[in-house]
Amino acid sequence: MKLLRGKSLLDDPAQNKSTAFSREERNQFGLRGLLPYKVTDIKTQQERALGNLRRKSSDIEKYIFLNSLLERNQRLFYRTMIDHLDEIMPLVYTPTVGEACKQFAHIYRKPQGFYINPEDRGEIASILDNWYETDVRIVVVTDGERILGLGDLGANGMGISIGKTALYVACGGIHPTQCLPVMLDVGTNNQTLREDLLYLGCPHPRLTEHAYLSLVDEFVQAIQTKFPNALIQFEDFQSQNAFDLLDRYRKQVRCFNDDIQGTAAVTLAGIYTSSRITRKSFTDLKIMLLGTGSAATGIAELMMPAFCAAGLSEDVARSRISFVDRQGLVVSSREHFKPRIRPFAHDHASVNFLEAIESIQPDVLIGATGVAGAFSETAIRKMAQFNERPVIIALSNPTSHTECTAEEAYRWTDGRAIFASGSPFPSFRLGEKLFKPAQGNNAYIFPGVGLGVIASRARLITDSMFLIAARVLANMVLPEEIEVGAIYPSLSRIRSVSHAIAVAICQVAQQEGLVDDALPQDLTTYVRTLMYEPNY
Template sequence: MSTEPATVGYELLRTPRLNKGTAFTEAERRAYHLEGLLPPRPVTLELQMARIHAELSNLDNNLQKYMFLSDLQARNETLYYAILMSDPATFMPIVYTPTVGEACQKFDQIFRIPRGLYLPITALGRLKELLSHWPQKDVRFIVVTDGERILGLGDLGVGGMGIPIGKLSLYTACAGIPPQYCLPITLDVGTNNPELLEDPLYLGLNQKRVRGADYAAFIDEFVQAVQELYPKCCIQWEDFANFNAVPILELYRDKICTYNDDIQGTAAVALAGVFAALRISKQKLTEQRFLFLGGGSAATGIAELISQAMALEGLDLKAARARNVLFDINGLVVRSRNDLADFQRPFALEHAPITKFVYAIKELRPTGIIGVSTVPKLFNQSVIETMADINKRPIIFPYSNPTSRSECTAEEAYRWSQGRAIFASGSPFPPVEIEGQSFTPGQGNNVYIFPAMGMAIFATEAKRVTEEMFIVAAKAVAEQVTEKNLADGLIYPPQSKILEASLHVATRVAEYIYDHDLAGVPRPADISTHIRACAYKPVYPAFAV
């Protein structure tokens, strides 16, 4: 089917969703006033991709490649996604973690073309007006941050916009969600980062962060404005500080279609890793005990989802939570402490205080340790060796991002455990060889969860996002790990196959959505076929000539 673009000539070349660049045919050039605006020889999308690959190969580092691809996205969206989807395992670390962390830190220095929306708290009372400035009127996904806790890097203010932009790129590249339905947003309430406040290049509000009732009113006005303008939209909360992330999710999760990827997506990808790890250790989920290094929203999110999964397998929920233990900056999370947040209390043990992580391992004898501390190297040799002493196949998951914040490297985990660790990390690590045996480290990246969750929501027009949907997603990820993958130490599907993996997960989640009357559209005869029909393909549209 052919269509007519809404714009012609020079403007058409400046409209990234419609622009084909040198791939416009001679007939299209005549019809849409492009003659003379392009070099005369038309080329194919494939040749354009070859040129982009060649240009990328000449760049020295991943930040340069990130900036190059950002510019490409701003001028030719189809070509951008064709590149990403041609080799997702190569390009995901460039457009998202770990490179996006450096891009966020240098946001004000490398800023080029605005993307998405910036909503400052100074516009309180006018957020619907600002939201209406977005040209697309059917928005299905908003990824939103306030920039306070970007990866493990802290408060980056409006520089955190790189996270929503990157996440939504992966919604499309990894699960086929059409990009026109996606909107990245930064809520600017100020920053407490003194370096940013003193930097003349900083592009955000030059003020300390707003807290309390004014902040809550700002969030609520934003949510209500989204509901009024985009009633089919799902809001994904991203990189908020724990003390805001948890109450925001609790307030809105049963009222609108929303979720928090740091809490629920991270939990689901960790649970997927656990399900796959148990295929190696030949143990039951209800036999596991996990010790978390970190006691924030990511840790409690993972702990709660594992507990819920244990409960589904017959364990009492209270007993399940007692098998998921937190260790934060002040030591083991025990009931006698008077510094606990409400969201930590369900996991507080009736136990004497312990202030050293390795002592907690010796005392509690966990089958797995999960790092979400954002502090590097805390899974040291003593920690790994102790885990290996008490477990035949210890589960070692240093999930902190970016790579510089990882609790240990893959090589350290494998070497210090004599190759017995079942390992996955939040950031990518290269293959490791220990005593002649080769290991392929798995990356417990949320990319296995949130794009697929998004596609399931998109295809079904789901009204809500539930905890059970994340357990379904975790099982669907784990069931795609082959025996060959497990033999190589890989407990997640290969990222080179991420689109197929995501569509499989999306199908499983969509089945749950339809089974539990959460869908906004009728159930199709074949859900898998419906999901695939919804998926975006990076091909140029045919224009009427």
């Protein structure tokens, strides 16, 4: 890193310490006269930043403030985020990032990340030379077609890539210089965006078929050329593209799809933990999924090896999983299926959602629909009728799109529900009991997976890695957390979770022969030395 001086040093977010520069540093780096008299430490700067943050009247204003802080003083931003993760993560990512993406072009202030559009075809590798870091290890890429539950937001989807890289740093300890957010701007079919004077993306309909795929191919190859040690995380692609791209590249390059595999792992972890509360055998559980998109399908496809590893045959494992969509229970007598859903179609009469709950009596109900209120009071009460402790997992983001709220789940089950959601909900008191709803956030999974892949230099990312990540996450939930209804660890311990997952990923990579060089015997210490700590 080139050592800067004077105003150039203060303008560089990676090196700037602002008022924390000592008297000696102010002399050495030409800063005398450019800063107020008092030298302050990072804790004092945090107090100032938090005071300013908390004076903002809306979450989107808080998002803008935090983004501005990141652009001024990178270490202060990440130190503050790590130390106050419960407060800041919902502002940096879900649920606030959904609104930030909707308004992205209107609140745009300074370039972050890397944009690729159809005019770059044939030159992607060369324009990647314009990125100012050379040791990129994490690439988060979206094409903006299915941003959370909000649909096609085009180039505004860059907010997702930026947010995810921030979570890699804060939750996984990846160094900021090793993270690259990418927007694959292939156009948008959102007419409102295309007609918006302030919209910053390509104002054309989306590329499709060969034109789309060839551009993604070139991008993936360019990343391999320019950053050979990088993993690629696909984020918020439309369901069919998500699966097609994952299947196309997963056996060739380090890549995964967080909506498919990350969501599946965090959900599986929650199911593992819920069994500690219900005292039901994992292999006896019946899982019902409302929705047939990439998240729900990914969950089912990871549940299969989890059930089989626990001793079930594939046929029996498959019989434990059922899907419900707009037409009701997915049954084998239907004429049309999504190809990946077909194996889970039941030999069962056609019934609606409520009838399916009554007939199958699932232990776990998972929503991945993007439809607010999809879990009606009747549905939740039916779950409570058949289960002493019904497990309700409402995954859809942002909060405005969740299938039911934490309060609804607890009220409709007289406090018996074991509840988790994709976005955070506040604590809720029912009678004498205080509930602290669990957040099934993918941030419990993908930063640790990324850290483990960086540490091991694994050539590929496998399903076994997500299975072990789910198991590690579940095992880290403390008895006192379970006591208040949480099936995930406190966010305050998320870096410890990521560290433990990364160590396990290294072990899996070695076992599967995906590591070229021998890793240190003391993986616990080795991985910890790789984790970025933002201090002065």
